[in-house]
Amino acid sequence: HQVLRVVPQSNEELQKVQELQELEHLQLDFWLAPSRLGLPVDIRVPFRSLQAVKAHLEATGVSYSIMIEDVQALLDEEQTEMLRSSRQRSVDTNTFNYEAYHTIDEIYNFMDLLVAENPNLVSKLEIGRSTENRPLYVLKFSTGGTNRPAIWIDTGIHSREWVTQASGVWFAKKIVQDHANNEGVASILETMDIFLEIVTNPDGFAYTHTTNRMWRKTRSRHAGTICVGVDPNRNWDAGFGDAGASSNSCSETYHGPYPNSEPEVKSIVDFVKSHGNIKAFVSIHSYSQLLLYPYGYTTTPAPDEQELHEISAKAVAALSSLYGTKYTYGSIITTIYRASGSTVDWTYNQGIKYSFTFELRDTGRYGFLLPAKQIVPTAQETWLALKVIMEHARDNIY
Amino acid sequence: RAMELPPGHFPAARAAALAVGYLRYLRGGPSSGLQLRELRRARLQDIDDVGHKYYLELELEDVLDKDRTVSCTAEVLYQLGSKSSAPDVQLTVQGELRSTEEADQEFYNRIRSLEKELVAENIPDSHGNVPPELEPIHLLAWAASGYVIWQNSTENTKFHLAQVKHVKQVKRNDEDLQFDFVVLLHEMVSQEVLPWEVTLLWHPQRGARVPQSRAMGAGS
Numbered sequence: 001h002q003v004l005r006v007v008p009q010s011n012e013e014l015q016k017v018q019e020l021q022e023l024e025h026l027q028l029d030f031w032l033a034p035s036r037l038g039l040p041v042d043i044r045v046p047f048r049s050l051q052a053v054k055a056h057l058e059a060t061g062v063s064y065s066i067m068i069e070d071v072q073a074l075l076d077e078e079q080t081e082m083l084r085s086s087r088q089r090s091v092d093t094n095t096f097n098y099e100a101y102h103t104i105d106e107i108y109n110f111m112d113l114l115v116a117e118n119p120n121l122v123s124k125l126e127i128g129r130s131t132e133n134r135p136l137y138v139l140k141f142s143t144g145g146t147n148r149p150a151i152w153i154d155t156g157i158h159s160r161e162w163v164t165q166a167s168g169v170w171f172a173k174k175i176v177q178d179h180a181n182n183e184g185v186a187s188i189l190e191t192m193d194i195f196l197e198i199v200t201n202p203d204g205f206a207y208t209h210t211t212n213r214m215w216r217k218t219r220s221r222h223a224g225t226i227c228v229g230v231d232p233n234r235n236w237d238a239g240f241g242d243a244g245a246s247s248n249s250c251s252e253t254y255h256g257p258y259p260n261s262e263p264e265v266k267s268i269v270d271f272v273k274s275h276g277n278i279k280a281f282v283s284i285h286s287y288s289q290l291l292l293y294p295y296g297y298t299t300t301p302a303p304d305e306q307e308l309h310e311i312s313a314k315a316v317a318a319l320s321s322l323y324g325t326k327y328t329y330g331s332i333i334t335t336i337y338r339a340s341g342s343t344v345d346w347t348y349n350q351g352i353k354y355s356f357t358f359e360l361r362d363t364g365r366y367g368f369l370l371p372a373k374q375i376v377p378t379a380q381e382t383w384l385a386l387k388v389i390m391e392h393a394r395d396n397i398y
Numbered sequence: 399r400a401m402e403l404p405p406g407h408f409p410a411a412r413a414a415a416l417a418v419g420y421l422r423y424l425r426g427g428p429s430s431g432l433q434l435r436e437l438r439r440a441r442l443q444d445i446d447d448v449g450h451k452y453y454l455e456l457e458l459e460d461v462l463d464k465d466r467t468v469s470c471t472a473e474v475l476y477q478l479g480s481k482s483s484a485p486d487v488q489l490t491v492q493g494e495l496r497s498t499e500e501a502d503q504e505f506y507n508r509i510r511s512l513e514k515e516l517v518a519e520n521i522p523d524s525h526g527n528v529p530p531e532l533e534p535i536h537l538l539a540w541a542a543s544g545y546v547i548w549q550n551s552t553e554n555t556k557f558h559l560a561q562v563k564h565v566k567q568v569k570r571n572d573e574d575l576q577f578d579f580v581v582l583l584h585e586m587v588s589q590e591v592l593p594w595e596v597t598l599l600w601h602p603q604r605g606a607r608v609p610q611s612r613a614m615g616a617g618s
Contacts, residue, residue, distance in 0.1 A: 003564075031563060031580075031593050032615040040615045042593070044563075101525050162524075213524045214560065214582065214591040231589075252589035288586075326436065328406040336408055337587050364415075364558035365433055365461055367584055371526030 002050060006041045006057065006064045008034065013062045014226075017041050021228070024210045026052060033212070035227050035250040093117060098170050098379075100372050101162050104134075104206050107199055110169055111137060118176050121189075127197075128267025131220040134202040136267050141175050141194040149397070150193040151280045151390050152272070157232050157264070157343070158216045159204025161286040163360050163370045163378055168198035168284070170379035171386070188390050192279070195271075201232055201264050214368065216252050218262050225249035230256035233285075235265045238345035239297025244338035255341050268343075272350065280354035280393035281347040282386060287367050288336065288359035289327045291316055291385065294348040296332030296339035304353050305331065311354070311392050315385035322381040325361065332357065354393050358382065400441040400453060410440030412556045413452035417472035419547035419557065420487040421458070426541020426606050428534030429501035431461040449477040450553060460495045468493040476553050484549040502602040505534050509567065509575055516567040516577075535565055538606070539579050542598040545608040546583065556586040563593065574599040580614070 008014040017034045020026070020043065029044040045053050057064050090096040090106070093113050102110070115122045121141055128136045142148065155168030175194060178184030185194070199205055203219035217229030227250035234245035237259035241247070245255035260266040272278055293308040295301075302308065312329035319327055332339055336359075344355040361370055361378045370378070403410045414437045422432050439455040456470040468491055475486040509516065521536050522528045528536050543559040551557060560582040568576040579596045593614040599607045 031582075042614065208524075214584075216589060246588075252591075328411075330404075330406050334404075334407050363434070365431070366522060366526050367558050367560050369522045369524065369526045369561060371522070371528075374526070 002047075002066050003031065003042055003044045004053065004057075004064045004066060006043070006062060007039070008037055008041065008062070010037065012060065016057065016060050016062050018228075020053065020056060021211065023052075028053070028211060030212050033227070033250075093173055093176075096169075096173075098166075098173065099376055101166055101375070102169070103209055104199060104202055107165065107169060108135075108137065111139060111172070111198070114139070114172055114176060118179075121176060121179055122172075125195075127271045128263050130201075130203045130264055131218060131262070132203045132206075134206070136197070136202065136264060137199070138195050138197045138271070139172055141179075141189060141196070143179075143189045145191075145193075147275070147277050148191065148193045149277050149279045149393075150195055150275065151188075151282070151393060152195045152197075152278050152347075153282045153284065153386065154197040154200045154268070154343075155284045156198060156205060157200040157283060158285055159201045159208045160214050160216050160368045161360075162208070162368065163286050163375060164284045165199055165205065166372075166375045167360065167379040167382055168196060170376060171383060172196055172198065174379075174383055185387065185390065188387075188394050192390075192394055194390075195278075197268070200268075203264075204229070217254065218264055220256075220262060222249065222257050222261065225257075227254075230254050230262050232262050232264050233283075233343055234339065234341040235259060235262050236269075236341045236343055236346035238342065238349050239295075239340040242297050242340040244297055244340035253339075259341065269346075272347065272352075278347075278352055279398070280356075280389055281344060281352045282356050282358065282389060283343045284358045284360065284382075286360040286370065287362055287364070289325065289361060289363050290335055290357075290359040291319075291327055291329040292332045292335055292344075292357040292359070293329075294331065294345045294355055296337075296342045296345055299333055302331065302348060308354070308356070311389060312356070314392075315356075315388040318388050319381045319385040322384060323377055325381055327385075353398060354389060356389060358385070400443040400451075403440040403442050403452075405437040405440050408556075409442065409553065410437060410452065410454070412551075412553060413440065413474045413476075414454055414456060414472075415556050415558075416485060416548060416551040417454055417456065417470075417474050417487055417489065418458065419544040419551070421470065421472075421489055421491070422541050422544030423548060423606060423608070424489075424544075426537065426544055427498060427502050427600065427602075428505040428538050429462070429498035430495065431537045431540050432458050432495075433461050435459045435467055445475075447478065449475055451475045458491075463496050466495055468495055485551060487548065499602070506575065506602045512567070515569055516565070518565050519563065521562040521565070535577070536562065538577060538598060538600060539565065539581055539596075541600075541606045542577075542579055542596045542608055542611075543581055543583060543594075545606075546581075546594055546596055546611050549611070554587055558584050558586070560584040560591055574601050574604070 026049040031042040125138045156165035234255040240259040246253045316327040348355040436457040441453040443451045452474040454472040473488040539562045547557040564580040596611040
């Protein structure tokens with residue numbers, strides 16, 4: 001490998017470098033993404049792509065310097081390739097490996113298997129398409145009825161938070177198992193439906209696999225902006241654009257040009273509005289081990305704050321009972337930071353009283369790179385907290 | 399004079415993260431890593447013309463030996479309007495964690511006897527894996543990051559080490575081990591992931607020192 005440094009001096013040069021981001025087969029790893037003229041862009045280039053990258057840059061006279069030369073990593077790469085090729089496609093959800101991180105294709109395949117195995121309980125809805133035209137899939141778990149009161153759960157809205165998509169996969173299987181064994185959430189499914197969107201930001205997720213493991217946002221490009229991507233958790237119409245989000249497209253908390261500019265967000269907004277009967281909405285992130293409720297955009301307490309706080313206390317106690325994992329809970333703005341345009345502020349203002357955000361394991365030792373062996377324990381303990389919220393919604397009709 | 403703060407609210411949490419980062423630098427090594435188990439109590443004093451001073455009571459654990467904990471009291475002073483100087487941190491640790499003398503010496507001897515200088519990347523990898531022989535390097539990067547975190551924190555930041563992108567050992571004529579790191583630091587408030595170059599010197603008796611560090615891409 002080598003790490004190349006490019007300092008784009010003109011818009012043409014900047015564009016040439018940005019083009020490299022699209023060439024997934026080169027397997028480039030951008031340590032510093034292209035943003036402004038004069039700011040360095042650092043790219044880790046695998047050995048086999050070096051010639052192509054240097055040719056691409058040299059063809060337009062973009063100068064680069066070699067920052068790090070590294071030969072040893074060749075061996076590591078071969079090993080990774082071997083592991084990758086040994087992954088086999090699952091043929092059913094019982095042999096699926098829940099203790100590993102999966103690609104988007106593997107997760108989409110899992111969904112189809114789950115539906116095929118449980119056609120009377122599970123269906124797959126396409127609620128829209130991402131910027132890069134990937135389908136946005138929601139699993140619906142229902143034992144019948146028409147437009148029953150429902151619970152929504154989403155994972156993976158921030159693509160680098162890999163334990164969340166992995167937990168979503170586990171939740172899907174768990175719902176099916178509980179129903180089959182007539183335990184756990186089986187009783188909730190008698191009167192309510194559950195909607196689960198596992199890969200809420202598929203473009204970002206694909207990007208974390210191919211190019212930049214630390215990518216958070218969507219992959220949209222808006223007119224007049226230099227950088228790619230909008231923070232999907234700042235793009236909702238609740239305090240949109242207020243303090244707690246950035247108007248700079250290169251920022252990780254860029255709110256986007258206007259509310260719901262991102263199809264990943266708009267599709268959920270449209271779904272929620274047209275469904276009209278969602279009673280609990282849970283959006284799942286990592287990391288920090290927090291259970292949060294509105295608001296993030298204002299210090300004014302939510303009218304239902306006391307009830308939400310009590311539910312949180314119960315949910316966190318249930319979570320902790322399994323492995324002793326400690327969670328803190330409270331409103332977004334007092335517990336982590338001011339954040340405007342966030343998901344659950346919007347859902348709460350729509351009248352979905354039981355709106356919560358989770359930040360899953362850990363507290364910083366591994367952060368986004370949570371070891372795969374922690375996926376199942378994380379999902380198991382989180383599920384206990386989710387059940388508290390779902391049961392409360394079931395028992396407190398509004 | 400000193401106001402009680404809810405430990406679950408972010409101002410106290412940020413000051414605690416800073417104190418623990420600093421302590422990781424002071425005490426860090428290849429065989430142990432200190433982590434916050436619980437923030438028990440926090441108070442804030444607004445000192446006119448000086449800054450904000452946080453009084454913290456922390457419970458800490460070693461990530462490699464979670465059965466034991468130690469208590470720590472910390473005073474963190476964020477100085478007014480000071481963009482260039484690090485917050486002042488005073489710490490008192492009560493109790494002892496397990497001794498790492500033997501493990502440290504073993505690591506030291508192992509690295510000193512390497513024929514080729516150690517080089518590694520992506521610790522942990524995308525899936526959170528750290529090969530066992532690289533765990534000590536991970537912990538040393540944690541110590542090095544502790545220094546950077548301490549030096550660069552404000553009341554509006556909360557940093558964590560996200561990943562070691564690259565590490566290269568540099569053989570020296572003196573008795574220290576030297577590792578040149580490129581680390582990714584995740585800043586929680588802005589959500590940015592920032593690459594930093596950090597040089598770490600370490601010796602079993604003398605501990606860790608960071609002679610130089612700089613943010614990458616800030617116009618070097």
